Amino acid sequence: MKYKALVIDVDGTITHMDRKLSLEAAEKLRSLDIPVVIATGNVLCYAKAVAKLVGVCCNIIAENGGVIVDGFDNEPIVSDVIHECEEAFEFLSTKYDMEKLDSVHRKTEIVLRSNFDIDEAKELLKDRFPGVEIIDTHFAIHIKSRKINKGTGLLKMAELMGLQTSDFVAIGDSVNDLEMLEEAGFAVAVGNADDFLKDIADYVSEATYGDGTAEAIDFLLSKGLI
Ligand SMILES: O=C(O)COP(=O)(O)O
Numbered sequence: 349m350k351y352k353a354l355v356i357d358v359d360g361t362i363t364h365m366d367r368k369l370s371l372e373a374a375e376k377l378r379s380l381d382i383p384v385v386i387a388t389g390n391v392l393c394y395a396k397a398v399a400k401l402v403g404v405c406c407n408i409i410a411e412n413g414g415v416i417v418d419g420f421d422n423e424p425i426v427s428d429v430i431h432e433c434e435e436a437f438e439f440l441s442t443k444y445d446m447e448k449l450d451s452v453h454r455k456t457e458i459v460l461r462s463n464f465d466i467d468e469a470k471e472l473l474k475d476r477f478p479g480v481e482i483i484d485t486h487f488a489i490h491i492k493s494r495k496i497n498k499g500t501g502l503l504k505m506a507e508l509m510g511l512q513t514s515d516f517v518a519i520g521d522s523v524n525d526l527e528m529l530e531e532a533g534f535a536v537a538v539g540n541a542d543d544f545l546k547d548i549a550d551y552v553s554e555a556t557y558g559d560g561t562a563e564a565i566d567f568l569l570s571k572g573l574i
């Protein structure tokens with residue numbers, strides 16, 4: 349089977365831990381003759397810049413599926429899920445000294461500096477705010493709605509592109525990629541990925557970060573899968 353598109357995470361998958369872009373991964377993505385969708389927990393404007401500079405513009409799943417756009421100048425689809433996240437944040441702010449990140453551009457979730465006990469916060473939210481989850485991507489802490497994730501984002505993006513989610517290869521590194529990899533037709537975890545992601549992947553790269561993405565793309569090309 350030849351997959352028709354690729355959906356790829358950004359931080360930890362085409363960037364290193366210091367968030368510097370892997371030029372090798374960018375080169376590989378840019379050279380593909382199938383559409384490449386950027387899927388990230390970052391905000392839309394950041395994801396658009398990534399897509400433009402990497403040269404894979406511009407089908408984007410931003411804010412972990414909360415914001416979706418299929419074209420640089422098209423109107424984004426923004427999920428109306430911020431309210432419960434805000435309420436959960438206000439509640440946690442009575443317990444911890446919390447710092448919001450990227451709040452000016454964020455429309456569907458709240459991202460925080462990792463300076464509080466996340467496991468304790470998860471317990472505090474569990475019964476009070478069942479519709480909200482806290483996830484740690486190793487790059488930031490997200491208070492997000494359980495209604496959306498990169499998997500629901502991929503479902504919507506596939507519809508917009510006239511494809512099935514099974515037509516996609518998905519590549520990721522962290523907890524916020526799990527649903528996307530489960531939804532796609534072929535799942536790739538880079539070498540630095542969390543173990544639970546490697547457990548469900550069809551291919552696990554030896555190499556890490558962008559080198560892992562480059563390795564996976566070479567593998568997929570060598571097998572005629574893309
Ligand atoms: O936004 C984050 O926390 C991580 O970003 P990513 O989804 O591109 O890895």
Ligand SMILES: [Mg+2]
Binds near residue numbers: 361521
């Ligand atoms: Mg990531």
